Amino acid sequence: MIKDKLKVREIIAKRVAMELHDGDIVNLGIGIPTLVGNYLPQDVHIFLQSENGILGMGGTPKPGYENKDMNNAGGSPASFLPGAAAFDSATSFGLIRGGHVAATVLGALQVDEEGHLANWMIPGKLIPGMGGAMDLVTGAKKVIVSMTHTKKDGSAKIIPKCTLPLTSIRKIDLIVTEAAVIEVTENGLVLKELGPETSLEEIINTTTAKLIVSDDLKQMPITV
Amino acid sequence: MYKSLNRAIIAIRKKREVENPFGFFMVDKLLKKEEFIGKIFDGAILMIGGFLGDGTPESLIDEIVKAGKKDLTVIANDTAFPGKGIGKLIRAGLVKKAIVSHIGTNPETQKQMIEGSMEVELVPQGTLAEKVRAGGFGLGGILTPTGLGTVVEDDKQRCEIDGKEYLIEPAIKADIALLKAKKADVLGNLTYNLTAQNFNPLMAFAAVTTIAEFEELVPKGGIAPNEVRTPHAVVDFLVRGDCK
Numbered sequence: 001m002i003k004d005k006l007k008v009r010e011i012i013a014k015r016v017a018m019e020l021h022d023g024d025i026v027n028l029g030i031g032i033p034t035l036v037g038n039y040l041p042q043d044v045h046i047f048l049q050s051e052n053g054i055l056g057m058g059g060t061p062k063p064g065y066e067n068k069d070m071n072n073a074g075g076s077p078a079s080f081l082p083g084a085a086a087f088d089s090a091t092s093f094g095l096i097r098g099g100h101v102a103a104t105v106l107g108a109l110q111v112d113e114e115g116h117l118a119n120w121m122i123p124g125k126l127i128p129g130m131g132g133a134m135d136l137v138t139g140a141k142k143v144i145v146s147m148t149h150t151k152k153d154g155s156a157k158i159i160p161k162c163t164l165p166l167t168s169i170r171k172i173d174l175i176v177t178e179a180a181v182i183e184v185t186e187n188g189l190v191l192k193e194l195g196p197e198t199s200l201e202e203i204i205n206t207t208t209a210k211l212i213v214s215d216d217l218k219q220m221p222i223t224v
Numbered sequence: 225m226y227k228s229l230n231r232a233i234i235a236i237r238k239k240r241e242v243e244n245p246f247g248f249f250m251v252d253k254l255l256k257k258e259e260f261i262g263k264i265f266d267g268a269i270l271m272i273g274g275f276l277g278d279g280t281p282e283s284l285i286d287e288i289v290k291a292g293k294k295d296l297t298v299i300a301n302d303t304a305f306p307g308k309g310i311g312k313l314i315r316a317g318l319v320k321k322a323i324v325s326h327i328g329t330n331p332e333t334q335k336q337m338i339e340g341s342m343e344v345e346l347v348p349q350g351t352l353a354e355k356v357r358a359g360g361f362g363l364g365g366i367l368t369p370t371g372l373g374t375v376v377e378d379d380k381q382r383c384e385i386d387g388k389e390y391l392i393e394p395a396i397k398a399d400i401a402l403l404k405a406k407k408a409d410v411l412g413n414l415t416y417n418l419t420a421q422n423f424n425p426l427m428a429f430a431a432v433t434t435i436a437e438f439e440e441l442v443p444k445g446g447i448a449p450n451e452v453r454t455p456h457a458v459v460d461f462l463v464r465g466d467c468k
Contacts, residue, residue, distance in 0.1 A: 051275075051349060052275040052276075052278070052419045052422055053275075053418075053419050053422055054418075054419060067418070068278070069279070069406075069417040069418040069419055069420040070418050070419055071275070071276065071278045071419050073275075074276075075275075075276035075277065075278070075304075075305070075329060078419075080418070086418045086419060086421060087421065088353075088421045088422060088423070088425045088426060089275075089301065089349065089350075089352075089353035089421075089422045089423050089426065090353045090354060090357050092350075092353075093349065093350030093353050093354070097350050097368065097369075097370060127327070127334065127337070127346075128326060128327060128328025129325055129326040129327050129346045130325065130346060130349070130376075131302075131325050131326040131328070131348075131349050132325070132348070132349040132350060133348075134348040134350075134351075134370050134371055134374065134376065135348050135349060135350035135351070135370045138369050138370045138372075139350075139369075165374060165375050166374050167374065168370070168371075168372075168373075169372055169373035169374070170369075
């Protein structure tokens with residue numbers, strides 16, 4: 001498995017980018033998901049949706065071009081692409097909850113065998129609040145979890161049953177880590193791809209959830 | 225020549241706006257800051273617009289901090305950053321309870337919550353927006369799939385419609401809504417700027433008294449009907465903001 005932090009982030013972002021289609025409306029979470037936009041193929045143009053009321057968000061504006069009323073959902077300056085729309089929070093979550101967002105990419109603290117996701121609090125330790133995560137996971141057409149395969153101490157994040165408070169009872173669709181691509185199916189978690197420089201043994205050793213190894217197990221088509 | 229004429233007109237308009245906004249147009253709703261603070265009382269339930277400070281009426285918040293109005297309940301998307309927007313109320317220790325979707329950007333909120341000096345009720349962002357909207361639109365609440373089977377469901381009822389389950393989320397209302405508008409006309413019609421909209425147009429309906437801080441005041445007709453985002457019927461008072 002690749003350990004270099006920057007490479008890990010790059011692998012995950014590149015692989016997630018391959019899941020997005022031209023014309024998709026996509027909501028990207030904070031952290032690794034934000035990087036996905038940097039790795040889209042040239043012929044794939046997506047519309048970024050942001051919880052604070054944007055469809056058609058662009059990247060970080062050049063210094064001096066910031067506008068106090070043009071920010072992303074993390075509170076940092078953002079830009080609007082030609083054709084962008086700005087709206088209120090009810091409309092923004094109408095898009096999200098109403099199933100009008102093709103995909104959401106977000107981080108996770110834990111994912112379990114049933115495809116449940118926990119990503120918004122660690123009781124007694126970290127209580128940032130759910131923000132828009134619960135609505136996104138409940139309403140987006142496709143939920144992609146992008147995260148490092150294990151915690152910093154090497155323990156598993158893909159586990160038999162989430163012990164942290166769940167974000168939604170809606171099952172997620174896909175898990176992308178630097179070491180694996182795992183699809184959530186009715187039968188359980190199916191290991192579809194191995195990351196660069198990763199062996200099947202390493203995946204099994206760092207994943208406590210039961211994995212079904214796909215008959216068609218591939219290498220992630222990513223180079224770093 | 226046109227430029228200098230234009231400049232002169234703008235200067236005259238600005239002066240008139242300050243002294244007697246638009247001459248014969250009465251602006252009954254226009255409050256000075258000293259008058260504004262008289263509308264806020266200890267223990268008030270406030271709805272405050274803004275998303276991480278963007279679209280938050282900073283000048284109104286400054287006045288509340290100056291006057292030390294306390295034991296406030298704040299309904300808002302978040303508590304912004306330390307010392308910014310709603311973060312100023314948090315830092316001053318004026319908030320008894322916060323009903324918000326996110327406090328991750330303000331460690332001072334988390335500290336006060338852990339110490340027990342402030343109560344925090346976390347609500348999913350989309351649910352919060354709809355609870356506020358319902359409150360202002362005369363609805364008892366909303367049905368949403370968000371939060372089903374999570375801690376958000378605790379003490380709430382479920383219902384089933386067409387074989388699908390939903391959580392019943394009651395509407396919420398406030399004593400006073402504090403908004404940040406880009407433009408206001410003398411009647412109280414409002415527009416907002418880009419991502420500064422967020423909760424503002426929803427909260428406008430949901431309080432007994434709605435007060436909007438504005439950047440620019442224009443005469444009747446100064447906002448085209450198609451551009452009005454919040455109709456004047458729900459706006460009670462207008463206050464000029466300091467920051468542009």
